[in-house]
Amino acid sequence: MAIETESDLGSEDWDEILEPNAAVFNLRLREVWLYRDLLYLFTYRDIVSFYKQTILGPLWFFIQPIFTTLVYVLVFGKIAKLSSDGIPQILFYMSGVVLWNYFSECFNKTATVFRDNAALFGKVYFPRLLIPLSIVTSNLIRFAIQFGLFLALLVYFVAIGEVTPNAWALLLPLSVFVMATLGLAFGMLFSALTTKYRDLIFLLQFGVQLLMYATPVIYPMSQIPEGISGVLAWNPLAPVFELTRLGFLGSGTVSIVGLIYAATFAVVAFLISTVIFNRVERTFMDSV
Amino acid sequence: MSAAIRFESVSKRYRLGEVGTGTLSHDLHRFVARLLGRPDPFALVGTINDREVADGFGDGSSDDVQSDSAGGETSGNVSGGRRAKRRNDYVWALKDIDFEVPRGEILGIIGRNGAGKSTLLKLLSKITAPTSGRIKTKGRVASLLEVGTGFQPELTGRENIYLNGALLGMRRHEIRSRLDEIIEFSGCAKYIDTPVKRYSSGMTVRLGFAVAAHLDCEILVVDEVLAVGDAEFQNRCIGRMREVSAGGGKTVLFVSHNMGSVRSLCRQGVVLDRGELVTMAPISDAIRDYFERNAGAETGAHWHGTVDPTAAFAVEHVSVVGQGQPSYDATDQSNVISPDEAFQITIRYTVGKPLPPMRVGFQILSGEGPVVVEAYDSDAPDCRGPRLPGRYCSTCTIPGHLLSPGWYYLTLNAGIPHVENLFNQAGVVKFRIHESELDRAQRTRRSGVLQPCFQWETKPS
Numbered sequence: 001m002a003i004e005t006e007s008d009l010g011s012e013d014w015d016e017i018l019e020p021n022a023a024v025f026n027l028r029l030r031e032v033w034l035y036r037d038l039l040y041l042f043t044y045r046d047i048v049s050f051y052k053q054t055i056l057g058p059l060w061f062f063i064q065p066i067f068t069t070l071v072y073v074l075v076f077g078k079i080a081k082l083s084s085d086g087i088p089q090i091l092f093y094m095s096g097v098v099l100w101n102y103f104s105e106c107f108n109k110t111a112t113v114f115r116d117n118a119a120l121f122g123k124v125y126f127p128r129l130l131i132p133l134s135i136v137t138s139n140l141i142r143f144a145i146q147f148g149l150f151l152a153l154l155v156y157f158v159a160i161g162e163v164t165p166n167a168w169a170l171l172l173p174l175s176v177f178v179m180a181t182l183g184l185a186f187g188m189l190f191s192a193l194t195t196k197y198r199d200l201i202f203l204l205q206f207g208v209q210l211l212m213y214a215t216p217v218i219y220p221m222s223q224i225p226e227g228i229s230g231v232l233a234w235n236p237l238a239p240v241f242e243l244t245r246l247g248f249l250g251s252g253t254v255s256i257v258g259l260i261y262a263a264t265f266a267v268v269a270f271l272i273s274t275v276i277f278n279r280v281e282r283t284f285m286d287s288v
Numbered sequence: 289m290s291a292a293i294r295f296e297s298v299s300k301r302y303r304l305g306e307v308g309t310g311t312l313s314h315d316l317h318r319f320v321a322r323l324l325g326r327p328d329p330f331a332l333v334g335t336i337n338d339r340e341v342a343d344g345f346g347d348g349s350s351d352d353v354q355s356d357s358a359g360g361e362t363s364g365n366v367s368g369g370r371r372a373k374r375r376n377d378y379v380w381a382l383k384d385i386d387f388e389v390p391r392g393e394i395l396g397i398i399g400r401n402g403a404g405k406s407t408l409l410k411l412l413s414k415i416t417a418p419t420s421g422r423i424k425t426k427g428r429v430a431s432l433l434e435v436g437t438g439f440q441p442e443l444t445g446r447e448n449i450y451l452n453g454a455l456l457g458m459r460r461h462e463i464r465s466r467l468d469e470i471i472e473f474s475g476c477a478k479y480i481d482t483p484v485k486r487y488s489s490g491m492t493v494r495l496g497f498a499v500a501a502h503l504d505c506e507i508l509v510v511d512e513v514l515a516v517g518d519a520e521f522q523n524r525c526i527g528r529m530r531e532v533s534a535g536g537g538k539t540v541l542f543v544s545h546n547m548g549s550v551r552s553l554c555r556q557g558v559v560l561d562r563g564e565l566v567t568m569a570p571i572s573d574a575i576r577d578y579f580e581r582n583a584g585a586e587t588g589a590h591w592h593g594t595v596d597p598t599a600a601f602a603v604e605h606v607s608v609v610g611q612g613q614p615s616y617d618a619t620d621q622s623n624v625i626s627p628d629e630a631f632q633i634t635i636r637y638t639v640g641k642p643l644p645p646m647r648v649g650f651q652i653l654s655g656e657g658p659v660v661v662e663a664y665d666s667d668a669p670d671c672r673g674p675r676l677p678g679r680y681c682s683t684c685t686i687p688g689h690l691l692s693p694g695w696y697y698l699t700l701n702a703g704i705p706h707v708e709n710l711f712n713q714a715g716v717v718k719f720r721i722h723e724s725e726l727d728r729a730q731r732t733r734r735s736g737v738l739q740p741c742f743q744w745e746t747k748p749s
Contacts, residue, residue, distance in 0.1 A: 016429075045451060119292075124413070124437045125414040126455055181441045226341050286416055
């Protein structure tokens with residue numbers, strides 16, 4: 001009788017077969033597309049819940065970059081007297097802070113996805129990739145607001161003739177894309193690994209901080225000595241920061257090769273970490 | 289009728305205890321083994337030790353081990369589990385499960401805590417992947433393992449309907465087309481634009497179930513979620529599930545400890561015991577089998593629970609003792625109570641953290657099936673306040689001349705009404721009311737579940 005059922009089985013068309021090991025290189029992006037409404041709702045939820053619990057509300061979007069910029073101007077600009085490539089210091093540091101905020105928020109939030117959402121993941125299935133994606137999109141809105149602040153400041157400095165933006169500024173979407181993709185990729189890689197090896201969380205905490213110093217946030221690439229700049233060029237974030245500064249502030253070290261490298265690095269890293277993320281996601285509930 | 293779900297020798301293995309140090313070395317071992325073309329060294333360990341547990345420690349132990357890893361469930365006899373835990377790191381929560389559910393079926397899944405019910409639903413809901421075997425499904429699966437999953441307190445009821453629906457796999461336009469129906473079913477129309485954080489917990493549950501009940505799916509998986517609602521709401525949910533199965537041809541898998549609702553809803557039942565499927569039969573046979581399997585395993589009048597001081601709620605001991613002379617029937621190893629004597633049901637338990645007003649109680653089920661009575665400690669007026677941590681002992685005295693002779697099973701229940709089900713286990717104690725002297729003398733057997741001693745007056749007239 002068992003054999004009979006086996007033969008019936010061939011003729012039946014099952015919609016879904018759950019198996020221990022899914023195909024490794026299936027990114028399951030089609031499924032993400034089916035759940036696209038959820039992406040919108042998660043983003044909406046993140047933004048609403050961000051300011052609903054606070055007194056100052058959306059003002060917090062501005063307070064953080066303004067104060068960070070002021071402190072950087074004071075410490076790195078006035079005290080350490082680091083060069084800002086001839087750009088007004090406040091613009092120089094603010095561009096760095098706003099861009100870096102976006103990347104590090106995407107990275108940090110994505111890296112703890114499994115830990116932060118364990119309760120939700122344990123009760124309902126949806127493509128887990130949606131949570132990292134919603135982090136990136138809700139941070140994008142935050143980034144847009146903060147970048148608006150930067151632009152407002154820029155308009156003033158352009159009006160008094162201190163800086164002149166140029167056509168490179170049109171490549172801003174590329175910068176944002178590379179930062180978002182890298183933030184996602186690193187974040188997902190970390191979140192996948194921390195479900196099993198908890199000690200990586202400590203690495204994350206100071207790792208992101210150290211990474212900032214390896215990225216031209218508080219200094220321009222042009223000031224880096226020959227030997228070190230060769231090493232720093234491997235950082236795929238470096239071209240992104242330089243590109244934005246060159247476009248909006250008129251000074252930066254950008255090469256086409258560097259940009260292609262950064263974009264390729266981001267996409268490849270994203271694909272690899274998605275594969276790892278999807279693999280871990282299938283059984284992570286057993287190890288939390 | 290064609291099958292909607294098929295489990296093909298599905299197994300699920302859990303790793304026990306804290307997953308911390310050691311996992312890296314295990315992974316390296318595994319990796320080396322794979323390179324050398326040897327089988328996974330840890331798969332072997334799990335299988336062997338599991339058999340040892342089942343043989344060596346007797347009833348209950350392997351299943352405690354499982355529930356430790358599955359988390360959340362209160363397990364039974366724990367000493368065996370602790371012993372076993374030290375010896376093996378892996379355990380099979382489900383082992384070689386094979387069954388098929390035809391389309392339109394309402395299948396009840398019953399078993400003790402830790403028998404593997406929740407694991408089975410988790411596999412089917414894609415929350416975790418099976419260790420081996422395959423699960424095939426036809427049609428969209430929607431699972432309701434918890435009511436109101438992902439509710440965001442800051443958002444309004446309406447926004448949460450969309451969020452919750454999307455989490456369960458619905459598109460926005462599908463939700464929009466059913467929005468009115470959902471709101472009406474939930475009975476929260478007046479507050480639908482109020483943030484959910486201002487809802488009472490009962491309303492949150494209603495809203496959550498309303499969304500799930502209107503899902504457009506072919507297979508609906510429902511875990512112990514109805515336990516939180518009140519009776520009226522439970523009936524409404526059960527009615528709704530029956531409706532979607534009969535009218536919409538949906539397949540429903542239903543897990544509950546409440547044998548009453550399982551019986552009234554399901555046609556077929558599956559009994560799981562320690563990760564294995566032991567029975568698949570029409571629901572009344574399955575329930576009888578479940579009671580025989582479990583209540584029979586306990587030693588009559590006493591039941592020992594876990595002693596876990598960190599749990600919010602843990603039952604230590606339950607007893608059913610007659611107030612008259614203790615009588616123990618050695619032939620069937622059960623506690624026999626005389627029909628005219630009062631008896632006491634005593635529940636000893638620990639509350640590990642401050643709890644809002646809660647209740648602890650029981651249902652008495654007759655061996656034939658129906659629930660005879662249900663009672664809670666909060667029936668007493670002085671027991672309705674918040675509960676501080678500590679050890680408690682609740683005793684209920686059931687008067688004599690109440691139950692008719694026969695077998696009874698005790699279902700234990702503790703919870704915060706409308707909010708949380710802290711403990712629910714059927715068949716913890718089995719006891720017997722024996723025949724009254726009069727009936728024995730007259731050799732008669734009366735029908736009816738109750739056998740009170742009414743006042744009669746008969747005189748010549």
